[in-house]
Amino acid sequence: MDAHALEAALRPADGEKCVFDTNPVLNERLTHYCPGCLHGVAHRLVSEVLHEPDLAPRTILVAAVGCATFTYDYFNVDGLEAPHGRACAVATGVRRARPEAVVFTYQGDGDMAAIGLAESLHAANRGERITSIFINNTVYGMTGGQMAPTTLLGQKTTTTPEGRCLAREGGPVHLAEIMAGLEGVAFAARCALDSVAHVRAAKKALRRAFEVQIQNLGFGFLELLSSCPTNWHMDPVTAARHVAESMIPVFPLGVFKDKAAAPSGKPSDAANESEHTAGGAADA
Amino acid sequence: MSRVVFLEERCKGCRLCVAACPCGILRPSGRFNRHGYEVMEQAGTCSGCASCAVMCPDVAIRVFRSVKAKEGAA
Numbered sequence: 435m436d437a438h439a440l441e442a443a444l445r446p447a448d449g450e451k452c453v454f455d456t457n458p459v460l461n462e463r464l465t466h467y468c469p470g471c472l473h474g475v476a477h478r479l480v481s482e483v484l485h486e487p488d489l490a491p492r493t494i495l496v497a498a499v500g501c502a503t504f505t506y507d508y509f510n511v512d513g514l515e516a517p518h519g520r521a522c523a524v525a526t527g528v529r530r531a532r533p534e535a536v537v538f539t540y541q542g543d544g545d546m547a548a549i550g551l552a553e554s555l556h557a558a559n560r561g562e563r564i565t566s567i568f569i570n571n572t573v574y575g576m577t578g579g580q581m582a583p584t585t586l587l588g589q590k591t592t593t594t595p596e597g598r599c600l601a602r603e604g605g606p607v608h609l610a611e612i613m614a615g616l617e618g619v620a621f622a623a624r625c626a627l628d629s630v631a632h633v634r635a636a637k638k639a640l641r642r643a644f645e646v647q648i649q650n651l652g653f654g655f656l657e658l659l660s661s662c663p664t665n666w667h668m669d670p671v672t673a674a675r676h677v678a679e680s681m682i683p684v685f686p687l688g689v690f691k692d693k694a695a696a697p698s699g700k701p702s703d704a705a706n707e708s709e710h711t712a713g714g715a716a717d718a
Numbered sequence: 719m720s721r722v723v724f725l726e727e728r729c730k731g732c733r734l735c736v737a738a739c740p741c742g743i744l745r746p747s748g749r750f751n752r753h754g755y756e757v758m759e760q761a762g763t764c765s766g767c768a769s770c771a772v773m774c775p776d777v778a779i780r781v782f783r784s785v786k787a788k789e790g791a792a
């Protein structure tokens with residue numbers, strides 16, 4: 435299709451309405467992600483949540499190290515780069531210096547759950563008013579597919595060539611559940627990006643993860659089960675199916691904590707928190 | 719009839735849209751964009767559900783729903 439034909443095709447005809455479009459928070463740059471990598475879907479969700487309502491002008495993104503290091507190139511928001519694993523520590527400084535800002539980190543499982551676990555847990559435990567998006571793709575994607583803390587038992591990676599073994603490497607870390615157990619965390623959930631229904635549920639959870647920060651309730655955390663077709667040596671459709679068949683049974687979906695949903699809505703009112711596990715709640 | 723428009727130069731040929739379409743009307747077109755990726759095409763009646771676009775990691779799909787078609791979530 436040439437440029438003229440494309441322009442014409444993008445105009446709704448009489449009796450037609452555009453029901454899916456991009457938004458101004460996501461810029462037009464093509465991402466560097468591999469074909470079918472679900473980082474791109476996560477990016478679109480973030481852009482939509484920052485666009486409706488219009489939070490982008492006061493948003494500051496703290497990028498991590500991993501395949502999404504250049505994530506600040508794709509959003510029309512302010513952004514800066516943190517050292518590997520330290521995005522929550524950097525975001526703490528940003529949010530305390532600019533209390534009016536909406537601050538979020540976007541981190542992989544290697545970044546947040548391995549090298550940056552201490553900084554992440556302590557920022558969450560302090561109840562920093564930031565939102566962290568945690569992309570669980572069970573590997574270090576950027577560096578070629580080494581084991582991550584989230585690697586499944588039996589999963590072959592370049593550093594577990596015979597498969598991850600419980601006795602040797604420990605089991606997969608369930609960060610959403612760990613986060614939910616910390617007093618400073620106002621929202622903690624796990625969603626998946628493998629299917630249309632799950633992506634739609636993920637957007638709702640993502641909105642809550644930002645709302646708790648804006649309502650000054652505490653730390654917002656959302657884990658997103660994602661894919662790495664390249665290092666999993668799978669085509670993108672098979673990789674998405676692998677998320678559904680192999681990851682979700684190990685990493686149950688759900689909202690594990692939501693202080694914003696508590697009847698009293700008070701940050702310290704831990705006893706009245708509505709807590710849910712596995713499934714359902716994220717789709718509510 | 720509803721329809722989808724592919725921004726072909728954004729497409730990376732991953733086929734997640736093909737797998738997501740509940741009507742099974744998307745397919746590889748046999749044509750390649752300037753990056754060398756095979757782009758997809760619509761080959762059948764589209765309901766305007768936007769499932770394909772929701773799954774596209776490269777935001778390469780726009781969906782135009784016939785307003786006579788059933789209203790639902792975008």
Ligand SMILES: Cc1ncc(C[n+]2csc(CCOP(=O)(O)OP(=O)(O)O)c2C)c(N)n1
Pocket residue numbers: 499500501502518541542543544545546569571573574575576577582
């Ligand atoms: C201090 C430091 N140690 C190690 C590295 C190498 N390194 C770059 S990205 C990465 C892991 C990224 O994995 P993850 O956070 O899971 O992101 P993904 O690429 O999977 O999205 C590592 C170990 C580095 N850049 N800096």
Ligand code: SF4
Pocket residue numbers: 466467468471472473501571575576661662663664665
């Ligand atoms: S290496 Fe994996 S996580 Fe990184 S862009 Fe490619 S598919 Fe995505």
Ligand code: SF4
Pocket residue numbers: 721722738739740741742743744760763764765766767768769770771781
């Ligand atoms: S809008 Fe729905 S029916 Fe139309 S091509 Fe996309 S997924 Fe298929």
Ligand code: SF4
Pocket residue numbers: 470724728729730731732733734735736757758773774775776777778779
């Ligand atoms: S999902 Fe997007 S990038 Fe993948 S084949 Fe379809 S249009 Fe192309």
Ligand SMILES: [Mg+2]
Pocket residue numbers: 500542543544569570571572573574575582
């Ligand atoms: Mg990773």
